[in-house]
Amino acid sequence: MLITKIYEPKDLAKAADELTKGELIAFPTETVYGLGADATNELAVKRVYLAKGRPSDNPLIVTVSSFEMVQRFVTDISLDAKKLIESFWPGSLTIILKINPGSLSKVVTGGLETAAFRMPKNDVTRKLIELADVPIVGPSANSSGKPSPTTAEHVYHDLEGKIAGIVNDGPTKVGVESTIIDMSTDIPAILRPGAVTFEEIENVLQKKIITDQHKVGANEVPKAPGMKYKHYAPSAQVLIVEKNKWEKALIWAKKQSTVIGVLASKEEESLLPENCKFFNLGTDVKSASHNLFAGLRYFDDQADVKWILAAAFPEIGLGKAYMNRLKKAAGDQFFTD
Known part of the structure; x- marks a missing residue:
């Protein structure tokens, strides 16, 4: 069994080094704590699914520290997507974009030609990613299906012995995960509501968007986390x-x-x-x-x-x-x- 270390913000260089070696490090955001692994390391990403007990057809969010990091994987970013990035990044908005073929493993994308990108409004995590110089996958750092973690203690409770470390930055400020918007289609669609509201997004884009209530079928790959499987459920x-x-x-x-x-x-x-x-x-x-x-x-x-x-x-x-x-x-x- 791994010994799961608790890293304080002053220890970020050590935590970043673990990420570059393929280890799993939980990290804070303004919404919930995420479970990080080098998004370009397929073996490390597979270990995220194992640690969480997460279904392998559930795509992962790619967490970045800069717009330039997104451009490593996406070359065609629409004007509307850029407007959202300028207005809400860093922040609680995840944006689905078409990626360059083969630029990210199918383990990250669920086999789709798109990926979900987010730049969190948390200085500690953006610095962690900057030090590692790789984007990190960022599903919530909990056992799959259980309530998402809002403190380092919650993460430790679920994942002790399964991951190398947890970066502790205290309780999160928002408490529900990011809004997810699909910008890979002709009409932008919110796939998961979050702290950035439907009204705020429409105000920036100055156009109608849709809220996709589609429930993903048993044999269909979801475009975003939380669309297919039961989530957040306690035992009671x-x-x-x-x-x-x-x-x-x-x-x-x-x-x-x-x-x-x-x-x-x-x-x-x-x-x-x-x-x-x-x-x-x-x-x-x-x-x-x-x-x-x-x-x-x-x-x-x-x-x-x-x-x-x-x-x-x-x-x-x-x-x-x-x-x-x-x-x-x-x-x-x-x-x-």
């Missing part, structure tokens, strides 16, 4: 609770013979039955998005919690990203009376 069954149904949901919880987790705002805490455990999501959708994965992990560590009631938010702006992740965690299950 999550039920989404709409605002007007909390009273009935807590009456139901009180009747259960097991412990019920409650992910909600403070106003629900005072109403909890004795068999409920509480995790505070905060007061609005921004704080809820920041705290969602931490809350799911909090209850996942408690074997006595068999059900989790989680607060819904309107699917507007950041609420689209929050509800996208929560629906995946719940398998689209809502509390019904």
Whole structure:
């Protein structure tokens, strides 16, 4: 078993050296912690799938430190794609582009002729990539299907002994992964909502874009992470609770013979039955998005919690990203009376 080291920002040169040797290093972003490997080293990338238990047809995001690094793999970048890069990079937007044939391994792209690129808004990670002088793949640094990690401790919990190290930069600031937009097609399409909203992107492009609700078939390769497989799920069954149904949901919880987790705002805490455990999501959708994965992990560590009631938010702006992740965690299950 590997000894998984914790690297502080002052140790970046050592962590970068490990990446160039083909080792796996988890890294911080403003959204969640990612699991890094040299994107040009096919063997290292294959080890990412093994460490996470991730399906091999699920493509990986290529994380870069500069626009010039993208140009190593992509020569035809549209004016609209450049507008998005200028407006949102570094930041929480992943952009799918057509790549030069053979420039990246099929292990990275899932066999597609496109790749997803992102430049995170985290100085530590951009410096790490710059020191290694290679782009790194960047799926979330957790066991596949489990809640995404928002602290180095979450990563250690899932991947200790499976990876060489973790760069610790404290808790992430956003909490839900990046927005993914497909710019390889005639009409830009959001494949995964995130911190950069649909409205912000349309405002920059000054044109209509689409939100692709397509569910990928069993034999189809997804263009982006999170489109095909169940994600973010704790061991307990999550039920989404709409605002007007909390009273009935807590009456139901009180009747259960097991412990019920409650992910909600403070106003629900005072109403909890004795068999409920509480995790505070905060007061609005921004704080809820920041705290969602931490809350799911909090209850996942408690074997006595068999059900989790989680607060819904309107699917507007950041609420689209929050509800996208929560629906995946719940398998689209809502509390019904």
